[in-house]
Amino acid sequence: MQASKPSPIADIKPCSHDYQVNCGNCRLNSICLPLALKNEDIKQLDDIIQRSKPLQKGQHLYREGDEFQSVYAVRSGTLKAYKNTDDGKEQVTGFYFPGEILGMDGISNNIHASSAKTLETSAVCEIPFTSLEKLSSVMPQLQRHFFQLMSKEITEDQVLITLLSKNSADERVAALLLSISSRNARRKLSATQFRLPMSRVDIGNYLGLTVETVSRVFSRMQKMEILRVDNKEIEILDPEGVRSIANVGD
Amino acid sequence: MQASKPSPIADIKPCSHDYQVNCGNCRLNSICLPLALKNEDIKQLDDIIQRSKPLQKGQHLYREGDEFQSVYAVRSGTLKAYKNTDDGKEQVTGFYFPGEILGMDGISNNIHASSAKTLETSAVCEIPFTSLEKLSSVMPQLQRHFFQLMSKEITEDQVLITLLSKNSADERVAALLLSISSRNARRKLSATQFRLPMSRVDIGNYLGLTVETVSRVFSRMQKMEILRVDNKEIEILDPEGVRSIANVGD
DNA sequence: CGACCGCTTGATCATAATCAAATTTTGTGG
């Protein structure tokens, strides 16, 4: 199933590698997909997946309280997931990069437990959950893959819990930088030079810190010549230094 | 080494309601089991579940790094799950009461990502995961139920993340009390009077606080006549008061 | 009985929050 009719909006010329027509040739499939599906299985999966047009920065993919219907794989761009606290503030619960899956917290009640919003222009693959469930029943590998994905989300949340509970401001920021760095590396991007797609406010919110503290940590690391910070552009000058500040095994 | 033969240890006389022989007549099944399984389906589930003899206080159900084979439902007692941090400390990631399921964080890598230890004498039902997977393929309801259970774990972790990131010591402790209270109520136990099965150290660890702080919060709430604390015995004198301190929707 | 453990209470200290303000970046309309 292609772009069945050519899009009338022809003025935006996407480069070819942004126009993945199916999972089989998507360069992210090693991250997002079960590794061991047979070709005909991938075809079946492809058939249930809907690919969105690009979402603009700041658009919501879903909102807390919305009926849950699909989970989403990030194709390009970045999203943040967040919850609204009872006193009206916001808690960022995660950042999602290309190849990563979000929306699974909606399965439990059929209602999204958090909101998801793009941090920049992004595109996602929508995977309707009832179709996925049916397919999982006949494809044990796929069932296993989704159990694993959800379990991974749990273990990652536990890492964040530990970070928030036990680590200093510097350690938290260093750990986030390492996490982003290794997720970049997984996509064959630079592990030492990248652009932070989220604001300082979002970083602080995610890490349980104020903006001011995040900013100070960056300044401190820059003074120590561990990091070069140019607005959102980050260069890790001393990866070992960052790791030693984080004291977490990446 | 199994209970396939009647246990020779007959000197411990369990009371009848502790001796659930199957899921169908277990008084916890409304909490732990899918609601809508047919009788013959429950029978099949029963067949794969192994019921343990009681575990003594302080025993491990599994340890971080162990090969993952099963998830567990708490039949009686309480357990805590915890991770060891890179600098040798421990982070409590959850408490598990009767009817609740633990161990799902092992699915992602086939290795337990945390340890689980009893806080008092406890009994669990062991559910071998490969059998569960197979059964899930032919019982869509069961597949759905486990997706939901895992999703619930994710949303609960997100609540804890928010608590750690945004709430004061008093709010955190109040929220934990409310959580335990409502979990008791779900099991038809008192929502206002109960025994905390975990130590102050564990509470503090879970909530990202020191023992001293936890103790002070209890003292403060006692002085305000919101709580009566007698060692591990808790009486909530003013549930509304606790809720207002927590400012979280239960 | 004495040592130890879990808990509580008090005094002091450190980290990050808060308050405040300057500066840079971004976005918008002329």
Added chain:
DNA sequence: CCACAAAATTTGATTATGATCAAGCGGTCG
């Protein structure tokens, strides 16, 4: 493209919350 407004980030000064250090109090177990 520039000018201006709004937003984001940085930096500084002060404060508050909870950590740390220290000590004492039951209770229990060997």
